[in-house]
Amino acid sequence: MRIDDVDQQIIALLQEDARSSFAEIGAKVSLSAPAVKRRVDRLRAEKVIRGFTAVVDPVAVGWTAEMFVELFCTGRTTPVQIASAARRHAAVVGAYTVSGEADALVHLRAADIAALEQALEKLRAEPFVRSTRSMVVLSRLLPTT
């Protein structure tokens, strides 16, 4: 799985616009369209490129509430346990084990504060969760990446 400089350029261009044509990309990296396609196919096969997605305004589609929750877990909790819990909850859009006071940081997104609170309750009901500290997002300072 080696990624050369041209691959990096192609990845960067696709991150900017995932729908640009192979010919357009090729013009910028000095390759033909088929050559670009073959590299993209390879990068996808090697899971360097996981997929292509639309960047959507969360507010416009009704996801207005967001929250970060620090998880303080019981002594024997494993990352795998936390990960499987995170996957069970639909509101979870990100989850990380972290150094510091907390054991994990979970990013929740929901339609409104009420739905967020529900999601938080369900999270807190997980047997390995000792306590939580939450931060409700008041405003997003950067456009959705």
Place this chain on the structure above:
Amino acid sequence: MRIDDVDQQIIALLQEDARSSFAEIGAKVSLSAPAVKRRVDRLRAEKVIRGFTAVVDPVAVGWTAEMFVELFCTGRTTPVQIASAARRHAAVVGAYTVSGEADALVHLRAADIAALEQALEKLRAEPFVRSTRSMVVLSRLLPTT
């Protein structure tokens, strides 16, 4: 800017695969390809869809270190100030004003711990930053969204 049920479906399909064709999408939502294109064009014009991007494995492209930083700011700090600071720092991939103890939460990503530390130093040098509390990401529990 009203979004009907079909728009929602189209958005969901594009989030799954931003490179699928208008005809493919149309088949799933019972519309012709031009009809889908017109809706997508409208959604883009209205900024409901902000763009299309490739989902890349951060490790594969050399971004192995990640961190969340809680910002404690001086009394008169505005969200706008924090936002403009966030945009100045390349390592910042997310930034939010939050309720709770901290004033803001900043998500940093860099090539390694050293680069992360540098980014943190620069953040801490912002005049409105009183103090910070940071959480280094030990592991990502969900695939990159």
Place this chain on the structure above:
DNA sequence: CATGAAATTTACTCACT
């Protein structure tokens, strides 16, 4: 082995209904 050129198939996009 990766590339480019040519050929084929598919998709996009426009005008019109």
Place this chain on the structure above:
DNA sequence: AGTGAGTAAATTTCATG
């Protein structure tokens, strides 16, 4: 919103260094 025509892009095949 659909249809049909013309254009552009994707994808396959093949020959080359």
